[in-house]
Amino acid sequence: MSLSVLDIFKIGIGPSSSHTMGPMNAARRFVGDLVSADILAKTSRVGVQLYGSLALTGRGHCTDLAVLLGLEGHAPDSLDPGTVEPTLLRIRTSRRLRLGGTQEIDFDEPLDVLWHRDQILPGHSNGMRFTALAADGTIIAREEYYSTGGGFVARADELDVTEANPHTVVLPHPFESARELLERARATGLDLHELVLANEDAFRPRAETISALNQIWSVMQSCIERGFQAQGILPGVLKVRRRAPKLFRQLTEASSPSPMVAMDWVNAYALAVNEENAAGGRVVTAPTNGAAGIIPAVLTYYRRFEPGSSDDGVLRFLLVGSAIGMLYKKNASISGAEMGCQGEVGVACSMAAGGLVAALNGTNEQIENAAEIGMEHNLGLTCDPIAGLVQIPCIERNAMGAVKAINASRLAMRGDGTHKVTLDQVIATMRQTGEDMSSVYKETSQGGLAVNVPEC
Template sequence: MESVKSIFKIGFGPSSSHTMGPGNAAKIFNERNPDAHSFQVELYGSLAATGKGHMTDVAIEAMLAPKNVEIIWKPEIELPFHPNGMILHALSANKETLDSWIIYSIGGGDLADEDTKIQRKPLYSMTTMTQILSWCQKTGKTFWEYVLDVEGPEIFDYMSHVWEVMKAAVLKGLDEEGVLPGGLGLQRKASMYYVKSKGYQGSMKSRAQLFAYALAMSETNASGGEVVTAPTCGSCGVLPAVLYHLHTSHHDFSDKKIIRALITAGLIGAIVKNNASVSGAEVGCQGEIGVACAMAAAAGAQLFGGSTAQIEYAAEMGLEHHLGLTCDPIGGLVQVPCIERNAFAAVRALDSCSYAMLSDGKHIVSFDKVVRTMKETGHDLPSLYKETSHGGLAKYIDED
């Protein structure tokens, strides 16, 4: 299992798998082919089906500029390793191929191919919640302390930067108004929700603020702003909304406690990423919003003083109750239903946290079993419902 840092990538939206990943691939390929006269990029499967809405071509062209780039879209063909496949070609002045690279954007901004797992050295020897939970109970330590033991104190510096970027993105989203780019005519709502929250009291005020923070982060992402994957761009609003709400509300948790909770959330995401997937193109939105909800629920439970068993239970509920969630973005944009899902998942994360805190942490379905179920469910979902925009809401809205 890789570093928890891999869950939190800082970059520009709207999509980690369709914008960040392809952009990074183009940058790497450009650097290894400095003598290329031009480039040709073939996009396959989900990467091609929703690439226009996700600004895949814009990200690739930016990283290969100022050289000419020809992009070929092949949505009807999937390469064998992952639905988000691409082939990059470096060309000479007379169009001869100098170099080619088959690579996949596997979710959360990561790139991989068939040989990646063989080449990468795992950082963590324990890769399941069962193993880590047992270690915590034996040592008396909690999840963030386990990460600290493995990755060292420098993890705090990285997470501190992550937290600052998250806060900046939320504040930016709260300040913006108008229509989001992309052609759907979707109005930004974060600013309005935040203003209205000031007129409420009690639980309604708290709920309205939580909605506003999740919308703010998601709208910043949808407009191509700087965000943090958590675990993806499409689900980047859930965890920051919960943490920002707990940081600024009457709970007033310190930055230090928030960063520790971020580390725990990263561990939850890393476990899922290692044993299943956080890619909407591979397992549907359950791997994005579902995992984000699990991460936020675990972070919340830790902040409220939960035991390791209660934290695990909160994470389990956050993921379990998103099982089967499809990914059917209208117009291939990370807007509808994605933005609203971030807001509702943030509320569900705190509900999962509260439910777990009322319990003794004992429950029937373990987090590892839910992760395994999510992976199998995702593979059983037809490709129509895995970020292709060919089914579900995307299909019926297009009929209008």
């Protein structure tokens, strides 16, 4: 069983892949199961219970609205962000919900969505339980799901196997570790992007893969553009003002560019994406929403500032970046609730560093070196979002992660790929560090900046 590049890069909506997209997917899946079991028409009430990190930071991460939208049958990739507010207003004022878009039921949100902040389901900190009841109060269906980061969702029995490897496709070049990936590339004489593309051929025709990757790149660029044009204050109690539009204006109007102008633009690209994410806009999960700005920022830097950059380079970047993301997903986790921010911004930085080297036609060994550097200097990075919002430190952290990724690629490109710490070793270290990290630093808003900075 295997992962695809389209599992790592997904078109979705903000602000969180684990706390917004995952719960939306889980709610939609639960309703789909009611349809499959032919009991949707018998369902007259649905109860949702949220546990652990989902309950602790879910309000700031919009988990409640995601669940409501998922119960109505919406999916993150097709949902028009502009319809979110009117849909929620209808549900909340009418106290009626259209289960699966068709079965209208009473829905009393304070009673039907319960937040268990002091309880954790056994499989993962991001647990959910959905219950369907008939008109006489009989329970006709109940299921628990876990949101494991990056929009992935699993039932308890799927956690160890299916969730990390959602497809049963047989790949020509399977790999479980960076060492295996490099060995297979060496044995076949393939560049890493060629190897990954050959694997993708097992999922779908090549033209569809290329088209999907171009679409992902296009959504990333649109997100930056929207972030530059939008104005005002981001949603939530912090009243954070968007910075990307002003920075864009300053950089565009500057008469004498600073020697650090490329870095200024990288900051602007990352801020633009993550401000859009914080506002619930359309983003590419890469590999999570909290870290969604790093790869678009580094890719846009590549296209604008690297001589000889090309559309083919963008494809190489995305293919190789996804392979690096798969290694973290398979051997550790990309969930802030499990790993802290090293699992989100750290992983995106590592993916972007390796992806940039691929775009610049570096060797397979230099790619592995860059990806390792990208994570090594994010080890221990905690997750402590103030007020549970994906804003502080998240937005600015993406700018820092993007700059760090470019620097990691530059360090790697100056060497020949030989180095002391391997990517596999740093992934294992990240996992162990995440396991050792206190839960207050793992997307619970119970430590760090979240408790030392007043919310308003």
